[in-house]
Amino acid sequence: MKTSRWAVAVLVGVSLVVSACSGGGGSAGDDPTEGDLIDGERLVSFSGAGGTKLAGTLGVPDNARNAPGVLIVPGVGPTTDRDGIQDATQGDQLYKDISAAFNAAGMVTLRYDRRGIGASKLESGTRPRYEDMVEDARGALNFLAQRREVGSAPVAVVGHDVGGWMALRLAATEEKVKGVVLVSTPARRLVDVHAASFGASHGPVSADRFRAAVDTLLGTGSVPGPTEVAPEHQSVLGQGQDELLRGVFTADPLADAGRVKVPVLVTAGTLGTGVLPPDADRMAQAIGPSAQVAIFDLGPTLRDLPPDPGSIRFDPNDESTHVFGARPVIGINRDVPAVEKVTSFLTGTLRAAKA
Numbered sequence: 001m002k003t004s005r006w007a008v009a010v011l012v013g014v015s016l017v018v019s020a021c022s023g024g025g026g027s028a029g030d031d032p033t034e035g036d037l038i039d040g041e042r043l044v045s046f047s048g049a050g051g052t053k054l055a056g057t058l059g060v061p062d063n064a065r066n067a068p069g070v071l072i073v074p075g076v077g078p079t080t081d082r083d084g085i086q087d088a089t090q091g092d093q094l095y096k097d098i099s100a101a102f103n104a105a106g107m108v109t110l111r112y113d114r115r116g117i118g119a120s121k122l123e124s125g126t127r128p129r130y131e132d133m134v135e136d137a138r139g140a141l142n143f144l145a146q147r148r149e150v151g152s153a154p155v156a157v158v159g160h161d162v163g164g165w166m167a168l169r170l171a172a173t174e175e176k177v178k179g180v181v182l183v184s185t186p187a188r189r190l191v192d193v194h195a196a197s198f199g200a201s202h203g204p205v206s207a208d209r210f211r212a213a214v215d216t217l218l219g220t221g222s223v224p225g226p227t228e229v230a231p232e233h234q235s236v237l238g239q240g241q242d243e244l245l246r247g248v249f250t251a252d253p254l255a256d257a258g259r260v261k262v263p264v265l266v267t268a269g270t271l272g273t274g275v276l277p278p279d280a281d282r283m284a285q286a287i288g289p290s291a292q293v294a295i296f297d298l299g300p301t302l303r304d305l306p307p308d309p310g311s312i313r314f315d316p317n318d319e320s321t322h323v324f325g326a327r328p329v330i331g332i333n334r335d336v337p338a339v340e341k342v343t344s345f346l347t348g349t350l351r352a353a354k355a
Contacts, residue, residue, distance in 0.1 A: 040103055046143035048115060048136030055119035056112030056140065057082055058147070059103040066151040068350035069144045070102050071170075072111040073137045075161030076130075076248065078238065081118040082111045085301070094160065094183075094301045097334045101343050107350070110144040112136075127240070130247025137166040138174070145176050154178040154353035156346050159185060160301075161275075165253055172259035179349035180264040181342055184275040184300035186253050187282035194236055197274050202232050213237055214249055221246065257286035262353075264291040265345045267338075269298040296338050304333040 035043035042058045061067060072095045079086045083096040099109040113120040115136055116128045137157075145155050156179035159167030164185025171177040186193045191214045199207035209230050214237075216224050223229070223237050223245060237245065264287050268280035277295045284291035296302065 044110070044143070046112075046139055048120075048139040049132040049134075052115055052122065052132075052136070053120070054112050054115060054136055054139070055082075056110055057099075058144075058149075059099045059109035059111075060149055061103050061106050061108065064106075064108055064149040066153045067106055067108050067149055068153045068347075068354070069108045069110070069147070069150040069155035070099075070346060071137070071141050071144050071155065071157045072099060072109060073140075073157060073159040073163035073166050073170075074111070074114050075163045076114065076133065076244070077161070078235070080114070082113045092301050092303065094334070098158065098302075098339060098342065101339050102346065105343050105347050107346065108144070108147065108149045110140055112140055127243050129243045130251060133244075134166050134169055137163075137170060141170055141174060141176070154350045156180065156350055158183065158342075158346075161185060162190070162248055162251075165251060165256070168256040168260055171262055171264070172256040178262050178353035179346060180260065180262060181345065182264065182266045182280075182283065183302070183342075184268055185266070185279070185283060186275050187279040187286070188253065190248050190251070190253075193274055193279075198232060206230060206232060209233070210236075217242065217245060218249060254283070254286040257283060258288065260287050261290055263345075263349045265294060265342065266291055267294045267296065267302075267342070269296050269300050269302075271297070271299050275300055294338075294341055296335070298335055298338060302335050302338040302342075304335045 034045065037060060040060055040062070042060060043055070044058045045053050045055050048054045074080050074082065074095060075085075077085060084093040085091065095111045099111055102109050114128070114133055116122045116126075122128065141155065141157065144150060155176055157167040157170050157177055158181040159165070160183040162185070164182040167180050167182065167185075171180045191211060195207040195210050198210050210233050213224050213229055213233060216222075217237070222242050223239060226234065226239055229237050264284075266280045266284045266287070268275055268277050270277060277293075280293045280295060284293045298304075
């Protein structure tokens with residue numbers, strides 16, 4: 001395993017969140033039919049698990065034919081759509097930004113609203129499940145690989161947060177996947193990631209209460225009632241999302257890692273309370289010789305230092321430095337060298353696969 005570590009810039013970022021999924025706020029409108037090419041992007045739709053129609057955005061470089069393809073698999077946070085995290089206080093369009101960088105490098109991209117979010121509507125009463133989301137990602141991959149803009153060119157998958165687990169599943173089971181990038185993907189079970197985060201931001205009692213609530217979910221099949229869930233846990237343990245939460249909290253993050261033989265770039269930031277460098281190292285060890293690790297002095301979404309970060313430097317073990325609970329303050333600019341590193345890995349990997 002080749003390990004690459006370098007400092008890029010100091011940044012603090014958002015923590016991993018898994019919670020309720022509903023049909024709100026997609027960034028690309030409510031019409032999932034294929035649209036015209038506007039500013040290098042085209043609205044598209046494809047079939048996911050059970051024939052569910054999912055909406056996405058295809059990023060197309062100029063005159064793209066037989067161009068390498070990159071699927072961007074989103075995380076499963078409650079405000080995460082095809083463009084990134086649409087948080088009211090810390091909006092972060094990671095997927096849109098990296099898509100633009102990949103397009104500029106000559107790669108076709110597909111990013112999409114996962115089921116129940118934005119324009120990927122679900123029928124009333126239907127609840128999202130983790131395994132359905134895995135199959136949705138497979139449907140997205142097949143759709144991208146069949147596009148005329150991609151043709152016979154190789155494809156890669158970029159997964160963010162829990163989306164990285166789905167990316168690994170695709171790489172382990174689909175020969176068409178020739179490379180993978182994992183952006184802040186946990187290598188521990190999600191209960192351990194969140195418990196550590198709550199422990200850092202709210203103390204050990206909060207961590208214990210969170211573990212007890214997850215135990216109740218897994219034992220009874222239901223999330224504890226809203227009065228039984230601590231206020232800081234309610235953004236994670238969404239009411240009415242029992243099936244999805246049961247799926248992500250029982251999922252083994254390393255289940256598919258050892259079956260992946262294509263090149264994998266595993267990234268993590270040094271600042272945050274969720275996915276940290278030890279996760280990247282553990283994930284790379286599970287994958288084996290095809291993996292390399294990139295540790296950035298950034299938060300989990302490759303963002304730059306705020307213009308005026310103040311005198312307080314975020315410390316995950318010092319609650320006095322925390323803002324917005326477990327979320328450190330982040331800047332508005334994507335870190336250019338970090339994005340270039342990811343882009344270079346993909347272009348090199350897909351070029352070698354095409355040769």
